[in-house]
Amino acid sequence: MTARLIDGKAFAAQLRGRVATAAAAFTEQAGRKPGLAVVLVGEDPASSVYVRSKGKATLAAGMESFEHRLSADVSEAELIALVDRLNADETVDGILVQLPLPKHIDERAVITRIDPDKDVDGFHPVNAGRLATGLDGLVPCTPLGCLMLLQDIHPHLAGLEAVVIGRSNIVGKPMAALLLQQSCTVTTVHSRTRDVMGHVRQADIVVAAVGIPGFVQPEWIKPGATVIDVGINRTGDGLVGDVDPRAVEVAGAITPVPGGVGPMTIAVLMRNTLVAAGRRAGIAVDPAL
Ligand SMILES: NC(=O)C1=CN([C@@H]2O[C@H](COP(=O)(O)OP(=O)(O)OC[C@H]3O[C@@H](n4cnc5c(N)ncnc54)[C@H](OP(=O)(O)O)[C@@H]3O)[C@@H](O)[C@H]2O)C=CC1
Numbered sequence: 638m639t640a641r642l643i644d645g646k647a648f649a650a651q652l653r654g655r656v657a658t659a660a661a662a663f664t665e666q667a668g669r670k671p672g673l674a675v676v677l678v679g680e681d682p683a684s685s686v687y688v689r690s691k692g693k694a695t696l697a698a699g700m701e702s703f704e705h706r707l708s709a710d711v712s713e714a715e716l717i718a719l720v721d722r723l724n725a726d727e728t729v730d731g732i733l734v735q736l737p738l739p740k741h742i743d744e745r746a747v748i749t750r751i752d753p754d755k756d757v758d759g760f761h762p763v764n765a766g767r768l769a770t771g772l773d774g775l776v777p778c779t780p781l782g783c784l785m786l787l788q789d790i791h792p793h794l795a796g797l798e799a800v801v802i803g804r805s806n807i808v809g810k811p812m813a814a815l816l817l818q819q820s821c822t823v824t825t826v827h828s829r830t831r832d833v834m835g836h837v838r839q840a841d842i843v844v845a846a847v848g849i850p851g852f853v854q855p856e857w858i859k860p861g862a863t864v865i866d867v868g869i870n871r872t873g874d875g876l877v878g879d880v881d882p883r884a885v886e887v888a889g890a891i892t893p894v895p896g897g898v899g900p901m902t903i904a905v906l907m908r909n910t911l912v913a914a915g916r917r918a919g920i921a922v923d924p925a926l
């Protein structure tokens with residue numbers, strides 16, 4: 638059997654189309670466009686590429702894009718002062734500070750300074766708490782994008798066994814929270830787990846967010862399982878995921894890298910910006926987003 642390839646790129650394009658329609662309706666009602674501010678510190682080439690593609694996607698969705706590029710030696714105080722200005726700016730609905738930050742800056746101090754209602758990355762502890770307790774908030778883009786792809790394949794997620802590999806605040810933990818909210822039976826495995834393979838073998842759904850190229854072996858996968866590969870690893874062979882490509886021979890459905898989760902992350906960022914704008918302005922946005 639060979640797995641169905643989940644076309645994240647096409648799914649993301651559809652989502653961006655729906656966001657653009659809803660953004661136009663917002664602009665009509667609010668008399669201004671939704672606005673996203675992206676802050677980049679330093680000149681890491683990969684981060685520069687992401688920031689540029691986020692800016693392009695923002696404009697294409699009919700939203701305002703504010704880019705702030707700061708030099709790598711900017712002080713933490715200066716960066717926090719910029720966050721304060723963006724928090725106070727009525728034309729800014731979403732704020733994203735590109736990670737990682739240079740070592741001399743405390744990421745936590747910066748993230749916790751962002752107004753939780755403008756935190757379109759969903760990284761603020763207030764949003765993590767809202768997700769954990771089932772309140773409306775802003776949900777991290779990558780795991781929400783993964784959930785959308787999963788719901789397309791499994792309209793009924795309730796009762797399925799899901800294994801999340803990785804427990805970062807950015808991907809693994811919010812992914813597990815979302816799957817639990819959908820009534821999956823969720824297991825999170827990590828570097829201290831005794832038998833990662835043993836857990837993965839049981840899973841109807843595997844989400845790999847490890848950061849090790851080709852980590853998940855085909856023999857670990859239950860035949861027919863759905864596999865979501867979050868990994869973005871730059872190697873001599875180009876961009877590769879956290880799942881061994883031979884897994885296509887065992888899985889029922891699998892996301893490719895590139896063209897899987899990555900494009901969804903940016904599309905959900907657009908969606909989160911529109912949702913934040915709607916809530917801030919008291920304007921209803923399409924709930925199907
Ligand atoms: N497609 C996209 O849009 C995005 C992709 N990514 C990619 O996703 C991947 C994960 O990112 P992120 O969560 O930020 O990474 P982190 O490095 O923060 O987390 C990696 C997790 O994997 C776990 N881990 C490491 N080694 C093993 C092992 N041998 N067995 C089991 N678990 C292990 C770690 O465990 P422990 O906690 O015990 O150390 C940790 O929880 C990366 O490739 C990243 O580039 C990330 C964000 C967005």
Ligand SMILES: Nc1nc(=O)c2c([nH]1)NC[C@@H]1CN(c3ccc(C(=O)N[C@@H](CCC(=O)O)C(=O)O)cc3)C=[N+]21
Nearest residue numbers: 733734735736737758869895896897898899900902903
């Ligand atoms: N505050 C913050 N928020 C983030 O969401 C954030 C961040 N910092 N730092 C870095 C990671 C990584 N990330 C990706 C976004 C898009 C692709 C993406 O579009 N990938 C394409 C390929 C792109 C390529 O070829 O390089 C794909 O997988 O098809 C990947 C990874 C967001 N991140």
